Amino acid sequence: MLTLNNVEVIYNDVILVLKGMSLEVPEGKIVALLGSNGAGKTTTLKAISGLLKPDDGEVTEGDIIFQGQRIDTLDAADIVRAGIFQVMEGRRVFEHLTTEENLRAGAYIRRGQGQFKRDLQLVYEYFPHLHQRRNQQAGYLSGGEQQMLAIGRALMARPKLMLLDEPSLGLAPLLVASIFDIVRRINRDKGTTILLVEQNARMALDIADYGYIMEGGRIVLEGETGKLRDNEDVKEFYLGLTEVGQRKSYRDVKHYKRRKRWLS
Amino acid sequence: MELFLQLTLTGLTNGAIFALVALGFVLIYKSSDVINFAQGELLLVGAYLIYAFVAELGFPWSVGILITLGLAVVVGVLVERFVLRPLIGEPIISVIMVTIGLSSLLRAIVNAIWGTYGRAFPAFIPSTNVYIFGAVVPADRLIAIGLSLLLLGAFTLFFRYSPDGIAMRATADDQQAALSMGISVKHIFAVAWSISAVTAAVAGALVANIVGVSGDVSRIGLRVFPVVILGGLDSVPGAVIGGVIIGLLEVYTGGYIGSGLSQVLPFIALILILMIRPYGLFGEERIERV
Ligand SMILES: Nc1ncnc2c1ncn2[C@@H]1O[C@H](COP(=O)(O)OP(=O)(O)OP(=O)(O)O)[C@@H](O)[C@H]1O
Numbered sequence: 001m002l003t004l005n006n007v008e009v010i011y012n013d014v015i016l017v018l019k020g021m022s023l024e025v026p027e028g029k030i031v032a033l034l035g036s037n038g039a040g041k042t043t044t045l046k047a048i049s050g051l052l053k054p055d056d057g058e059v060t061e062g063d064i065i066f067q068g069q070r071i072d073t074l075d076a077a078d079i080v081r082a083g084i085f086q087v088m089e090g091r092r093v094f095e096h097l098t099t100e101e102n103l104r105a106g107a108y109i110r111r112g113q114g115q116f117k118r119d120l121q122l123v124y125e126y127f128p129h130l131h132q133r134r135n136q137q138a139g140y141l142s143g144g145e146q147q148m149l150a151i152g153r154a155l156m157a158r159p160k161l162m163l164l165d166e167p168s169l170g171l172a173p174l175l176v177a178s179i180f181d182i183v184r185r186i187n188r189d190k191g192t193t194i195l196l197v198e199q200n201a202r203m204a205l206d207i208a209d210y211g212y213i214m215e216g217g218r219i220v221l222e223g224e225t226g227k228l229r230d231n232e233d234v235k236e237f238y239l240g241l242t243e244v245g246q247r248k249s250y251r252d253v254k255h256y257k258r259r260k261r262w263l264s
Numbered sequence: 265m266e267l268f269l270q271l272t273l274t275g276l277t278n279g280a281i282f283a284l285v286a287l288g289f290v291l292i293y294k295s296s297d298v299i300n301f302a303q304g305e306l307l308l309v310g311a312y313l314i315y316a317f318v319a320e321l322g323f324p325w326s327v328g329i330l331i332t333l334g335l336a337v338v339v340g341v342l343v344e345r346f347v348l349r350p351l352i353g354e355p356i357i358s359v360i361m362v363t364i365g366l367s368s369l370l371r372a373i374v375n376a377i378w379g380t381y382g383r384a385f386p387a388f389i390p391s392t393n394v395y396i397f398g399a400v401v402p403a404d405r406l407i408a409i410g411l412s413l414l415l416l417g418a419f420t421l422f423f424r425y426s427p428d429g430i431a432m433r434a435t436a437d438d439q440q441a442a443l444s445m446g447i448s449v450k451h452i453f454a455v456a457w458s459i460s461a462v463t464a465a466v467a468g469a470l471v472a473n474i475v476g477v478s479g480d481v482s483r484i485g486l487r488v489f490p491v492v493i494l495g496g497l498d499s500v501p502g503a504v505i506g507g508v509i510i511g512l513l514e515v516y517t518g519g520y521i522g523s524g525l526s527q528v529l530p531f532i533a534l535i536l537i538l539m540i541r542p543y544g545l546f547g548e549e550r551i552e553r554v
């Protein structure tokens with residue numbers, strides 16, 4: 001459904017961030033994209049959704065193909081209309097708009113189609129919490145509610161492919177679990193394809209079908225999530241790190257070398 | 265009592281026109297954070313266009329106004345395409361400076377075509393006197409109030425319920441997030457400038473109908489600054505209430521204290537209100553929350 005071929009992204013004409021990034025998202029699947037801070041995950045998503053421009057970034061090499069159509073040359077608005085919707089890192093709700101107005105903004109590309117009420121109903125089914133807060137200013141919602149709103153906003157656009165950038169960021173464990181549960185439901189019930197960027201590798205690998213791990217602007221490891229979970233490197237650097245008590249691996253020279261191999 | 269009524273009605277009319285002009289500021293500020301220093305000149309252009317179509321070319325009123333409103337939309341689109349779009353990604357202050365340039369440009373064009381001396385505006389609204397509780401009010405002022413209220417009401421509904429209105433507020437809140445919803449920022453800017461130019465043309469006609477058509481029409485652009493700052497730069501209701509407050513303040517001071525003070529008092533009121541509410545009466549506070 002979505003293919004990135006050797007994509008290179010440069011910020012401000014000089015800072016090379018993605019260096020030959022390739023990945024593939026098959027229709028109907030959940031694909032996880034993991035990596036440490038600064039690996040280039042967000043940049044990858046923005047390259048797909050056309051949101052690099054306001055950050056002064058640019059795809060300079062390679063191409064991005066969505067359903068047979070080249071999209072790296074399109075405007076963000078055209079990409080949304082083609083069926084790709086990015087839920088940005090940090091939620092980015094419209095603070096001065098109410099919950100419901102935020103959802104209306106999400107439905108912007110579907111304006112005039114007369115299905116707003118039905119779509120709204122659906123979002124409130126997924127997130128009953130939002131219904132209680134529908135007339136409240138979104139800036140005053142809790143972090144969890146804002147994340148729900150950010151995903152709800154995406155649902156309103158009925159995308160074919162949803163890009164989720166760290167939906168678990170800053171949420172309590174119980175909420176994280178429920179957000180991931182919703183992501184799984186959206187994929188299963190609505191057949192929405194999902195590309196999920198996460199720091200929370202354990203959760204992400206649990207719900208995804210396939211995973212990519214990126215370092216320094218390119219993919220260093222990929223595979224079925226089952227296989228990735230068993231991979232020694234992944235265990236130590238992504239799964240291990242999430243559990244206190246196993247951090248000793250940091251000090252281990254051998255492990256350090258293995259990490260180096262990825263970075264080079 | 266009669267003087268009070270008289271002043272109040274005059275103040276309300278001025279206030280309604282202020283509100284209309286303020287609305288143009290608010291629209292542009294809300295969608296793009298730009299303070300448009302050319303707003304007064306948009307009034308000027310609107311007034312002269314109507315003058316040209318009706319007085320010089322002999323079109324009927326309705327046609328002249330419709331063509332002018334259509335041209336106002338075109339002006340908005342052109343400004344977006346040739347002034348704002350090349351500046352995307354530049355600091356806001358550059359765009360604000362460019363609007364100052366735009367104001368000189370528009371003024372120069374008007375001066376080149378029509379010269380700098382004033383002309384009588386063919387009164388398109390009858391200025392017969394109406395008596396309300398003993399106060400004398402020219403009908404054109406009443407119509408100005410009515411028209412302003414109508415437009416202001418329409419915009420309030422537009423912002424609250426229409427997809428483009430909500431998209432405009434969303435863009436004001438977070439431009440990149442708005443982009444991620446498929447909202448085209450270019451389209452939003454063009455809509456904001458077009459609507460702003462349309463309100464300016466209407467306000468320009470109302471002002472010209474009262475004071476005649478001359479370069480003075482654009483002066484109201486500056487007089488409206490205290491209004492928008494008072495009401496809150498990003499608030500439609502603020503524009504209305506700010507307009508009415510300043511309109512009344514000006515005439516009350518002029519009528520009871522002396523006309524020398526009437527232009528100063530709005531600024532004094534402004535400073536007092538800003539000390540209590542830094543974002544203006546209805547301005548949006550920055551929400552500090554993670
Ligand atoms: N607008 C920008 N201008 C210059 N450099 C940038 C810009 N945005 C990101 N970068 C750089 O690109 C690299 C990748 O950033 P990106 O945000 O894609 O990482 P990430 O994998 O999403 O990290 P995180 O997990 O912290 O969100 C970083 O080194 C960052 O400093």
Ligand SMILES: [Mg+2]
Nearest residue numbers: 041042043089
């Ligand atoms: Mg990121």
